Amino acid sequence: MQYGSDVEAADALCQAYKKLRAEIGKVIIGQDEVIKYVLISIFSNGHCLLVGVPGLAKTLLVQTVAQSLHLDFKRIQFTPDLMPSDIIGSEILGEDRNFKFIHGPVFANIILADEINRTPPKTQAALLEAMQEKAVTAAGITHKLTQPFFVLATQNPIEQEGTYPLPEAQLDRFMFNVKLDYPTFAEELQVVKNTTGTTNGEVTPVLNAAQIIAFQQLVRNIPVADNVLEYAVKLVAKTRPAGEFAPPQVKRLLNWGAGPRASQFLVLGAKCHAVINGKYSPDIEDVQAIARPILSHRIVRSYHAEAEGLTAGDIIGQLF
Template sequence: MQYENDIKAVDALHQAYNTIKAEIGKIVIGQEDVVKSVLISIFSNGHCLLVGVPGLAKTLLVQTVANVMDLNFNRIQFTPDLMPSDIIGAEILGEDRNFKFIHGPIFSNIVLADEINRTPPKTQAALLEAMQEKAVTAAGLRHMLPNPFFVLATQNPIEQEGTYPLPEAQLDRFMFNIYLSYPSFADELEIVKNTTSNRDVELKKVIDAKQIQYFQKLVRNIPVADNVVEYAVKLASKTRPNTPLATEEINKYISWGAGPRASQFLVIGAKCHAAISGKYSPDIEDVQAVAEAILRHRIVRNYRAEAEGLTVEQLIRNLF
């Protein structure tokens, strides 16, 4: 898949995004911002963490995205007894008395890690290592994961008993932390009508794995002005307490701020947000559009902020 120039390629990405969004909208009602963030993550070659109560169509969304993009999809239900080998696979002794590696469910283009906070840290680490390296190691041998490879992990915020929350260092592997809210009354009405009848929807496959890889490279090649890069780096730097760029509010309410990976994701996310919006170069508004989902899981509030009811989102918006 080649275009004569990058301008035509960006136009093609913009058109593909709108078509994909329309196809997903046939199945997933509402949640436009969530769909947008998930697609930005895929085209930016990042991973997503979804936080929301049960029944908000998280699994349905991922299945639909995989279907429309013609990608392989696996769902892993994380439980307290899940072992790393249950995810990455294991060596077994074959009939010919030679060991062979059996691929685990992580060998897929899109992996839904359902309720990742319900499994012990050892198993979480196996998934997070695969996310970072795009490969797994078994019996001393390295096995590459499919390309593209995208992990969407979910957390249930209302069940804390028997959970193992991801530490901040591991949360940093996710490009986006997306909060799902309840649907509006009108959306829920349409959801109930569509899911309680024999409505059969046929989805069109819009793009495939090779086209996704092309668009991922295109996003990296999109030019960005120096002032936009400086704004992104300053925005991330301002979240770090007791540093030269930190605001008085940050020094007062934040224990730990975002690292350099946040600055990288802010620029890449802004490039992708601009492209799917039909623009050929990102501006400051594109950085701000992706900043909340990129920064919220990289900032740790102190006890004073929690006592005064200040949310991370409020503190991020104040930095704009």
Template structure:
């Protein structure tokens, strides 16, 4: 960074990020990588999909982050009978017989889309315009959404009965696909101690909308070397079996690779990852640090990979 004011802002961001994590850790024990990725997605103006078995505090984590950020928060519980109007809002007739638009829960800064795969594709698609264009269109009227705006969705990987797979177009709108794992033994001991006592933890506001937007612009300003950009694009090209850069493992096991949005996401997320680690410019290690959650939902395995039990994460590890 050549601008001294940007350097000072980057230092402030580094300190505020630590304060954010300290507030979140009052309630959320462990899951440090998950917290880092969720906060990174927010400062990259991206959305995140959390995938994990029940009881791993996915919903609590998102609620805690919204408490640490002084932003409006709405939770939408996705069910099979949920309609697009339940998310976006609808026009009604008031007492003077005039049409009036009643805003749905999508009009907030942070949206928790809980168990997003439990609703049909028609309703899931109601989020597409909001996630990409930061606006919604209802009855021919265009309504901009207040910035910052994030969709943080949860998904249960176990129960498949009564669920609907997310459309590829919507999956691609998520910056990260974050897999939550079980806590370590010691972390689970601490969780049980904290959650079975009568003490309640208060999470204080650390940042407001103005600061979040300022840091989002800062992330975009971070300089990045050409070789790091080329590494990110090369990594994405290696996921495409028709590319001349594709290794044999891609040609053998991948049906569809990642698109250009993955390359953009790798670069932006690497910039933020550098800042949260006290650096002023990202290197190849920063790209590698965010590669799995960015590529995980953008690669489709073929039947051979599924038959041999080769997971997406194993494929990404080979490409890295």
């Protein structure tokens, strides 16, 4: 789809976002913040980690997003015996006695990595190249993945027996770390009413792959004022206890801060947040609106923070 200018394209993205929210809302009740972060990560060409107890419709949310975007969707159930080749694929000897590569489930537009912390680090690492390079390597040959490509992973925070916590290197690949809460009484009442009858919400596709790629490029083209750019970078720098911008409470409450990838995601996310809210350039409020789920999994709390019961979100809030 061609637009006469970036302004027209920004207006089109804003309208498409509203339509997507309406379509997803036919199936997913509540979880407005979660849906917003998932869509921002997609339009910013990032990945998203969803953390929540079982039964909060994490899998259903990802399936519904894929339907509304008319994208190819694959679900990978991560288990302790899952091998890297089960994700990226493997070479087999064909009838012509030549080896050929059989694509694994990672060759899709949207990948649901279900319970990603249930598989060993070797298999978790199989996703690293796919998430960062948008390609996988098998037998020394690099295979490009289908574009657009997103990984939406889920994680159960309460059942930790038999799990393998994600290493910092892999956590850093995720643009957002989004925590899902229980629905309100009214929302749960609506969920039960919708899911115990005979009617199901039908989701109509709003965008296709080519439009999503165009909107991703648009987000990168959005201009950012120098003061907003400096605010985003300084906000990340404040999380580093040994850095020059770290306030006293950070030096006491954090052992480790966020890296440069956090600054990149803050700016990209702020651009997208501005556009979906009808603005043509982000301001400081857009940076603050997305800062917590971008920074929370990139900082390491100290003993003092844990003893005082402070969450990563609480500490980030103090930096505003």
